[in-house]
Amino acid sequence: MVSSSVGRRVLTHAPWSRATWRETVFVASGVPLQLAGWAIVALPWVVWPASDVSVILLWLAVPVVGLVLVARPLAAAHRERCWAVLGVDIPPLPPRGEDAGPLDALRDLRSPELWRLVRYHLLVGPLIALAGLATVACWLAGAALTTVGAYAWALPPDSPLSLTGHAIRIGVLTAGGVVLLVGAPWLADGVARWDAGAVRSLLGPDVTSELRRRVEDLAEKRASVVDAADLERRRIERDLHDGVQQRLVSLAMNLGLARETMRDLPPEALKVIVEAHEESKEILTDLRNFIRGLHPAVLEDRGLDAALSGVAARVPLPVRLTVDVPRRASSTVEAVAYFVVSEALTNVVKHAGATSVDVAVLRRGDTLHVTVSDNGKGGASFGGGTGLRGLARRVGSVDGTFRITSPDGGPTTIDVELPCAL
Incomplete structure (x- = not known):
């Protein structure tokens, strides 16, 4: 298995393989786009020689404005290049809005997204461009050196590459060209992976x-x-x-x-x-x-106080019920609170051996606090088959918190907090 994998990898990186040339085209096609950022920065230096303060201000303003305006189009071109050449689909950046114009791009100067683009166009992209140029040079030099023997015979005898006078030198150069041609696919693969990864991380949507x-x-x-x-x-x-x-x-x-x-x-x-x-x-x-x-219909019609009073009245134990909810929560949160109290009281009757139960439902700010406490034997747990796990899942469905304290010998207290911001 290992040898077949190595052999397949070597064939993939052969100078004549389709993958090699696809990666080389990808690397070479990115060089102009990757150098465009610095071209915009250098433009005013070339067009306007330093003569007065206004020109210096142009040196500062034009690169900033130009880079901000072309940052997104350049990023889109890089993503399209990844898809067209490598088949790598990189999602686009979130749009600024349907009515956004050039001035909206200037308003994004404090956007972390914009500075990710600038970091690619001015720092990472030019470095990849240098690596891409090195890849192209490796191919060209390899091709020129490998074929040096084919045209060395036509050179005059006094030439440093004459085949008749410098046969050993020609052999060394040819061998060096072969090495470059063998190494160029691996270099192209590495630069292509680097380029595609940088485009994904800096020119695509921010992962976080x-x-x-x-x-x-x-x-x-x-x-x-x-x-x-x-x-x-x-x-x-x-x-x-x-x-x-x-x-x-x-x-x-x-x-x-x-x-x-x-x-x-x-x-x-x-x-x-x-x-x-x-x-x-x-x-x-x-x-x-x-x-x-x-x-229960009474919950929707009259709220938690009336609904829980009915539940407490049906429990064959003394239940001290306190409900202080100045503003009603959503029907979903009220239903969760109701079923927490109802199921907790059912568990007390069936399993706790208690003689009294305290129930408190209080709204404090945007949080509904539900507490059910009994004086039973304790020992309640999520694995005890008392439906506590189902209650916790129901509370979690509305991003609430569920805590139970039940040492052996009691008492057992269930504390629930439900977000109920309106």
Whole structure:
């Protein structure tokens, strides 16, 4: 495997390979563009000789203005060169705006993006251009020296390259030309990699800014998904409440009416009606609990105080509830706070062995603080099968923080902070 890889690499860097000539063309085509920055800087020195202060000011102003105006077009030309010759696609820089003009480019003088371009055009690019010129010179010198024997015979005998008088010298020069031709592809490959890497890092989007933009974009998309899921839960809750639940209520009422009025039926038929009536009431209770678990209507209508008061009233333990929310948060954040308290109270009843629970929901600035504390036996953990991991994920879906303190012997305290900036 190693020998085949080495052989393939040697063939790729052969002087006659397509990759070698593609990289050479890429390196050579970049030289004029890479020297354009210094050409703009040197232009006023050539056009206007130093005669007075105004000319010196021109020396200073023209390079700055010219370089700022051509920085983006030159960068676009380099990116296009990478794509056209090497097939390397480098994303363009973020646009300044649809209505941006030349003056907007001058307003970007404090932009880190602009100075990345200037760094390439005045520092990195010229260095790569020198390496590119060295690559071209290596090819030309190699070709000239390798073929020196082909025309040395025609030179006069007193020439320093005469084949008749300096055969050993001609042999050495030919060998040197072969070495240059063998080394030129490797040099072209190295310069091409350097050039493409510099274009990507300095003339393409800034990696840090791009990552920051992608994080912000992903955060917005995640928030949209969370809001859409909450909206869908509310829609399902409304459809069940207004549709299926009402029909079940009507069915239970009809069965109850039949149970009370149709006393003359055979005992078997009456038993079926009684069982159907009881079953319909149980189904109705289960459906109400399911609807409440999706998204309680009271939460949307009256807020956290009323919704959590209903949850606390259904817990078979003394619950001290404190809700201080001067301004309501978004419906998504309120839903997360509600389900955190509801699930935490369910865990207390099932697992904690507590005799009392304290619940506090307080809004301080742009943060909603939720605390649930019990005097139970403690020992709660994410691996205990109590749904804490699901609660933490639900809190994390809105960029909140979830902390639990539960030493053996208790008490257990759950602290949640939810961002709720309007």
